[in-house]
Amino acid sequence: MAELKKNQNGGKREGAGRPKGSTNKLRIADCFTAEERDQLVTEAKLLAFGTEDTKPNERVLLALIEQLYGKATQKIAGDNDGDPLRFIEILRNGKIND
Secondary structure (H helix, E strand, O other), rough: OOOOOOOOOOOOOOOOOOOOOOOOOOOOHHHHOHHHHHHHHHHHHHHHHHHOOOOOOOHHHHHHHHHOOOOOOOOOOOOOOOOOOOOOOEEOOOOEEE
C-alpha cells in the first residue's frame, strides 16, 4: 500500500462517497401530469368542502390543511394540569427524589 506523505489525506477514491441522486426522494406529485394534479386538487376540494348533495368530509379537509400548513404541534404534558414532563428517581428504599 502506498504511503501518505505529510499533509496528504489520501485523495479521491473511485466509487467512494454518496451516489449521485441518492438524496432525491420520489414525490407523489412527480407521478402525475399537471392536468391530473389539477383534477386531483379539484376533486379533493369537492370532497373536503362538500357540494349541495354531499356533506363536507372532515378527514379530507384535515389532510389538505396538513399538506398546506404542516401538522399541528402536540404539547407533551405529564399531568392533567398541563405541566411539562419531569423526571424523578425512585430509590430502592422507596424514597422519591424530584
